[in-house]
Amino acid sequence: MVSHISAVLALLAVQIGAVAASSVTGTRPITAATELPAPLYPGPRQEVISGPHPSYSWPPAEATSSPICKSVQYPFPSGTNSNTTRADAVRDLYRRSWDQYAEYCFGHDQILTLTNTCADDIFGWGATIVDGIDTAIVMNLTDIVTRQLAFIAEIDFSTANSLVDGFDAVIRYLGGLLSSYDLLTSGYVPEGTYNADHVNALLSQAKTLGDNLKVQFDTPSGLPAAYINFTTNTAVNGQFTDPLNNVTYNATNTAVAGTLVLEFYRLSDLTGDDSFRELADRVQGNLIFPNPAPVWPGLIGSELDINTGNFLTYDFGWHAGIDSCFEYLIKTYYYQPSSAAASFMKDFWVLAANSSIEHIALHPYDHPELTYLSEGDVSGNLAWQMDDYACFAGGNLLLGGSFLDMPDIYNLGLAVADSCHAFYNTTKTDLGPLAWGWYNGSNEAYDPTWDSNTSYREEAKEFGYFITPGNAQYDSFPESIESIFYAYRITGDSRWQDYNWEIFQALERESTATIPCAPISDVNVPKSFISELPSYYFAEVLKYLFLSFADPNVVNLDDWVFNTECHPMLRNAADCGN
Numbered sequence: 001m002v003s004h005i006s007a008v009l010a011l012l013a014v015q016i017g018a019v020a021a022s023s024v025t026g027t028r029p030i031t032a033a034t035e036l037p038a039p040l041y042p043g044p045r046q047e048v049i050s051g052p053h054p055s056y057s058w059p060p061a062e063a064t065s066s067p068i069c070k071s072v073q074y075p076f077p078s079g080t081n082s083n084t085t086r087a088d089a090v091r092d093l094y095r096r097s098w099d100q101y102a103e104y105c106f107g108h109d110q111i112l113t114l115t116n117t118c119a120d121d122i123f124g125w126g127a128t129i130v131d132g133i134d135t136a137i138v139m140n141l142t143d144i145v146t147r148q149l150a151f152i153a154e155i156d157f158s159t160a161n162s163l164v165d166g167f168d169a170v171i172r173y174l175g176g177l178l179s180s181y182d183l184l185t186s187g188y189v190p191e192g193t194y195n196a197d198h199v200n201a202l203l204s205q206a207k208t209l210g211d212n213l214k215v216q217f218d219t220p221s222g223l224p225a226a227y228i229n230f231t232t233n234t235a236v237n238g239q240f241t242d243p244l245n246n247v248t249y250n251a252t253n254t255a256v257a258g259t260l261v262l263e264f265y266r267l268s269d270l271t272g273d274d275s276f277r278e279l280a281d282r283v284q285g286n287l288i289f290p291n292p293a294p295v296w297p298g299l300i301g302s303e304l305d306i307n308t309g310n311f312l313t314y315d316f317g318w319h320a321g322i323d324s325c326f327e328y329l330i331k332t333y334y335y336q337p338s339s340a341a342a343s344f345m346k347d348f349w350v351l352a353a354n355s356s357i358e359h360i361a362l363h364p365y366d367h368p369e370l371t372y373l374s375e376g377d378v379s380g381n382l383a384w385q386m387d388d389y390a391c392f393a394g395g396n397l398l399l400g401g402s403f404l405d406m407p408d409i410y411n412l413g414l415a416v417a418d419s420c421h422a423f424y425n426t427t428k429t430d431l432g433p434l435a436w437g438w439y440n441g442s443n444e445a446y447d448p449t450w451d452s453n454t455s456y457r458e459e460a461k462e463f464g465y466f467i468t469p470g471n472a473q474y475d476s477f478p479e480s481i482e483s484i485f486y487a488y489r490i491t492g493d494s495r496w497q498d499y500n501w502e503i504f505q506a507l508e509r510e511s512t513a514t515i516p517c518a519p520i521s522d523v524n525v526p527k528s529f530i531s532e533l534p535s536y537y538f539a540e541v542l543k544y545l546f547l548s549f550a551d552p553n554v555v556n557l558d559d560w561v562f563n564t565e566c567h568p569m570l571r572n573a574a575d576c577g578n
C-alpha cells in the first residue's frame with residue numbers, strides 16, 4: 001500500500017459519495033461458519049460507548065494463545081525455481097530506471113520521466129534513494145548501493161521542506177532504512193562489501209527519524225496526528241467532515257494509525273529503546289477495541305476522532321484508508337509470535353478475515369470464477385466496488401491463513417489473488433486500473449446510473465467488472481504483483497511466476513527507449529504516460545518482480561517480514577529458530 005494520505009481521503013470521497021440502499025446480502029463464494037463470531041467489544045451499532053475507552057487493560061500482560069512456529073514458504077527443493085533470464089531482466093530494468101533518475105534527479109525525491117525534471121514532494125529527503133536502496137541490495141547492484149549509502153548517511157532528518165505526513169515517513173523512509181540495515185548486517189552480502197560507517201548510519205538515521213516522529217503521538221488518544229511541522233516540532237491535525245451531519249473533527253485515518261506498529265517494533269528491537277513499541281501499542285489499542293462497534297466484527301471504518309479515539313465512519317473493506325492497518329495486524333504477530341500485544345492483534349485480524357468471508361467477499365453477477373472484496377460506504381452499506389490497494393489482501397490472507405492454519409482464509413487469499421490478476425490480463429495494456437465496480441447478486445450496481453450504462457454493462461458481461469469514472473490509471477501499483485508473489489512463494493505453483501512475468505513484459509511494452517516504466521493514465525490506452533515515477537516503483541514493483549524469479553531462498557518468507565512498502569525486516573522469532 002502506497003497511497004499518500006491526501007490521495008486516500010480524496011479516493012474515499014470519490015467512491016463513497018452517493019447514498020446507498022441498505023441491503024447487505026450478496027453471493028457468498030466461500031463456505032464459512034454460519035454463525036457470526038461474537039464481537040470482541042459488543043456494542044449496538046452507531047452508538048458510542050461513553051466513559052473511558054474500552055482498551056482499559058491494554059497492553060496486555062498475557063497472550064491469548066501460545067506462539068505459533070510454522071513455516072509458510074513452500075519447501076522448494078534447493079536450487080530449483082529460479083529463472084536467471086527473468087531475474088536478470090528485472091535487474092536490468094532497475095538499472096535503466098535508476099540511471100535515468102541518477103542522471104537528472106540524484107538526491108531529489110522522484111523523477112518526472114516525461115520531462116526529466118524532479119519533484120521534491122516527499123519532504124525533500126531523497127525518497128527514491130531511501131525507498132529504492134534495499135531493492136538494489138537484494139539485486140547485488142553494488143556500485144549503485146555504494147552511492148546510495150553515502151547519500152543516506154548525510155540526510156538531515158531534522159528539517160523538511162513541507163509538513164511531514166507520518167505515514168509516508170514511516171513506510172518509505174523508516175522502512176527503507178531498517179530493511180537495508182537488516183539486509184546488510186545479516187550476512188546477505190559478504191562483510192566488507194560496503195563502508196561499515198555507512199551501514200551503521202542506516203540505524204542511527206532510523207533512530208533520529210523515529211525520534212523526530214514521536215511528537216505526532218502527543219494527542220489525547222495517543223493516535224498519531226496526520227502531520228508534523230518539523231520547524232516547530234509540533235503535531236498538525238488533519239480534519240474529517242462527516243458527510244452525514246457536516247460536523248468537522250480533528251481526525252486521522254485507520255491506515256495512517258495502523259501502519260507503523262511493525263516498523264516501531266523493529267526499531268525498538270534494534271535500538272533497545274522501548275519507547276517506540278509503547279507508542280505503537282497505545283495506537284493499536286484504539287484500533288482493536290473499536291468504539292463504537294463496527295457493522296461486522298473486525299471490519300472497522302476508515303476515520304478516527306483524534307481526541308476520543310472513536311471511529312467516525314462505518315465504511316469497511318480492505319481498500320485505501322484501511323488496507324495496511326489489517327496488513328500489519330497479522331504481520332506484527334508474524335514478526336513476533338511471542339508478543340502478548342501482537343496475539344491480540346492477530347485475533348482481531350482473524351475476526352476481520354472471518355467477517356470478510358461472511359459478508360464482503362462476493363462474486364460479481366454471472367461471474368462465479370471471480371471473488372471481490374467489497375468496500376462499504378460511510379453508513380456501512382455494501383458498495384460493490386473495490387480498489388487496487390485492496391489487492392494486497394490476497395497475499396496477506398494467504399500469509400495469515402497459512403501461518404494460522406485456517407483454510408477458509410487461505411482460500412479467500414487465493415481467490416482474491418486470482419481475481420486481481422484478472423484485472424491485469426483483461427485490459428489493453430495488461431496492467432490494472434485504480435478502481436472498479438460490479439453488478440451484484442441481483443444484477444444491480446451501487447450507483448443506479450451505472451445500471452443503465454450500456455458500456456459498463458458490456459464490460460461487466462465480458463470481464464465481471466467495469467472501471468468507475470476517473471479510476472482508469474495504472475499508477476505503478478504493486479499490490480497485485482505482491483499478492484502473486486505471495487501466492488507463488490506459499491503454494492510453490494509456478495503459474496504465479498508466469499503471471500508476474502506477463503506483468504513485467506507489460507511494463508516493458510509500455511516503456512519507450514527513453515522512459516522506463518512511467519505510470520499510465522488509462523489502462524485501455526497504451527502509452528498514455530503519466531510523468532511522475534513514484535519511489536515505490538523502485539521499492540515494491542521491481543522488488544516483488546525480482547523475488548518472483550530469483551532463488552526462493554533470497555528473502556525467504558520464513559525469515560523476513562515485509563512492511564507495506566516491500567521493505568523486508570528480519571523476524572523476531574528466535575523461539576522458532578528464526
Ligand SMILES: *[C@@H]1O[C@H](CO)[C@@H](O)[C@H](O)[C@H]1NC(C)=O
Binds near residue numbers: 354406408
Ligand atoms: C474464524 O473462522 C474459523 C472457521 O473458518 C473458526 O474456526 C474460528 O473460530 C473463527 N474465529 C473467529 C475469531 O471468528
Ligand SMILES: *[C@@H]1O[C@H](CO)[C@@H](O)[C@H](O)[C@H]1NC(C)=O
Binds near residue numbers: 084086
Ligand atoms: C525462464 O524464462 C524465460 C522467459 O520467460 C523462458 O523462456 C525460459 O524457458 C525460462 N527458463 C526456465 C528454466 O524455466
Ligand SMILES: *[C@@H]1O[C@H](CO)[C@@H](O)[C@H](O)[C@H]1NC(C)=O
Binds near residue numbers: 161162163229230
Ligand atoms: C511550521 O510552523 C511555522 C510556525 O507556525 C510556520 O511558519 C511554517 O509555515 C510551518 N511549516 C509548514 C511546512 O507548514
Ligand SMILES: *[C@@H]1O[C@H](CO)[C@@H](O)[C@H](O)[C@H]1NC(C)=O
Binds near residue numbers: 139
Ligand atoms: C548476491 O551476492 C551474494 C554474495 O556474493 C550471493 O550469495 C547471492 O546469491 C547474490 N544474490 C543474488 C540475488 O544474486
Ligand SMILES: *[C@@H]1O[C@H](CO)[C@@H](O)[C@H](O)[C@H]1NC(C)=O
Binds near residue numbers: 236250307
Ligand atoms: C484541532 O487541532 C488543532 C491543532 O492541529 C487545534 O488547534 C484545535 O484546537 C483542534 N480542535 C479540536 C476540536 O480538537
Ligand SMILES: *[C@@H]1O[C@H](CO)[C@@H](O)[C@H](O)[C@H]1NC(C)=O
Binds near residue numbers: 246
Ligand atoms: C452539508 O453541507 C452541504 C453543503 O455545505 C449541504 O449540501 C448538505 O445538505 C449538508 N448536509 C447535512 C446533513 O446537513
Ligand SMILES: *[C@@H]1O[C@H](CO)[C@@H](O)[C@H](O)[C@H]1NC(C)=O
Binds near residue numbers: 418421422425426
Ligand atoms: C486471465 O488469467 C486467468 C487466470 O488467472 C485465466 O483463467 C484467463 O483465461 C486469462 N484471461 C485472459 C483474457 O487472458
Ligand SMILES: *[C@@H]1O[C@H](CO)[C@@H](O)[C@H](O)[C@H]1NC(C)=O
Binds near residue numbers: 020023024441445446
Ligand atoms: C444489489 O444492489 C441493489 C442496489 O443497491 C440492492 O437493492 C440489492 O438488494 C442488491 N442485491 C444483492 C443481492 O445484494
Ligand SMILES: *[C@@H]1O[C@H](CO)[C@@H](O)[C@H](O)[C@H]1NC(C)=O
Binds near residue numbers: 449450456469
Ligand atoms: C458510462 O460509461 C462510459 C464508458 O465507460 C463512461 O465514460 C461514463 O462516464 C459512464 N457514465 C456514467 C454516468 O457513469
